[in-house]
Amino acid sequence: MDANRYALEVIPSPPVFPGAASPVMSDETLHCRLAAIIQRMQQQQIAQLIIYADKEHGSNFEYLAGFIPRFEEALLVVNQQGELTYIMGNENLKLVPFARNPGRCLHAPLFSLPNQPMHGEQPLDQLLTKAGIVAGERTGLVGWKLLTGRMFDLPHFICTAAAQAAGGEAQLVNATGLFISPDNGARCVNGADEVAFYEAGANLASTAMLAALDSVQPGVTEKALGAQLNAEGQPNTVVTIAATGERFAHARLYPSDKRITEGDRLxxxxxxxxxxxxxxxxxxxxxxxxxxxxxxxxxxxxxPYYHAVVSWLEHLRIGITGGELYALIETVLPKAHYGWHLNPGHLVADEEWLSSSICPGSAVTLKSGMLLQNDIIPSVPGYGGCSIEDTVGLADAALRDELANAYPDVWQRMTQRKAYLTGVLKIRLPEEVILLSNTIGYLRPFLLDKRRALVRQ
Structure with missing residues (x-):
């Protein structure tokens, strides 16, 4: 790769859109989600699902319910007839009347916090039977990982109760793939309503990031930058990072009182x-x-890293396989020389990393409605890192038209982002690539120089 193909130039910063509204998904969208899961249950001959949730692992539950159980565990039981039963701890019973896909509610005090009242406690297997789990029927357990074989990532006491209610362990299958399999998971492809919802989060993250970048100066604390990154009181999908110099001192993950020093990596x-x-x-x-x-x-x-990101963006299209995209990055940024080791790109939804088909030899194709993060992480011994991770999507003509007509504000933001990328950064994007983040492709390698960024020559 010829380094002269890129140069630092004085350019305007990307447009940002502070204060953009956060859309609420329609009831129709939530009902369509349930129908998509039931269709996959029928295809895989799974009669009933037990979907697990806690605060950190609630997205598959939330996909149907519209909420997570905050600080408790919860289960959602679904059958092929579309009947839903929520099994909740003490402090989340009150959320069930607001569920986007309605269902009945059963109380499981054992899901509550330590030493809370256990009034009305019943064995969990009996609660599952009351929720509609039928013995002798193929029962899918939904956690949050795509495990192979007879492996489940739900707590053991829940797996034991599920086996008892379903008539034995032989009736249990891992059904998380119904939701997040990169080939056919229901959550991997989004409609216009969902794209508009997720664009709000990507816009918020990238707007906050540009504000933080503009505040980088010697003497500024990590906490001050972290305060800018945590925006509008919204829940973060990852631990916020504002780390200057050496990271993880005293095992600390969070922004500290450490002050930025000139010459630091950040x-x-x-x-x-x-x-x-x-x-x-x-x-x-x-x-x-x-x-x-x-x-x-x-x-x-x-x-070289920036060239890899540009190549990734310019080759991204509907129909490309995960294996082809992986091979592209291995060609332009060889792993042996640049030390990356995760998938160079993955799907995004309510969580930062949904799943990924971008791996060696993958024949899984990328589809319209997928949202992706350009997650390429070089690691060369002795050098500080370089990163410009952001979120893009794929949208065919029909999805683009629907976004433009139903969500004109969202579409206008996407149009302005693309104009900046093509007109200022000289990145040639395929028509079907839509931009959810404001800062895609924008790299200031020297953070005290707020005017210059890398541009293709």
């Missing part, structure tokens, strides 16, 4: 439903500010 990350934005670079004004042992960082790491 990592910033924030994520909300539908999108994460991450940046990593050096706190210097130009290449002369880099310490001598990393003085070639721009050409050794940052520009």
């Amino acid at each position: 990592s910033l990350t924030t994520g909300y439903k539908g999108g994460l934005t991450s940046r990593a670079a050096y706190v210097v004004s130009d290449v002369d500010g880099l310490q001598c042992h990393v003085s070639d960082w721009l050409t050794r790491l940052a520009i």
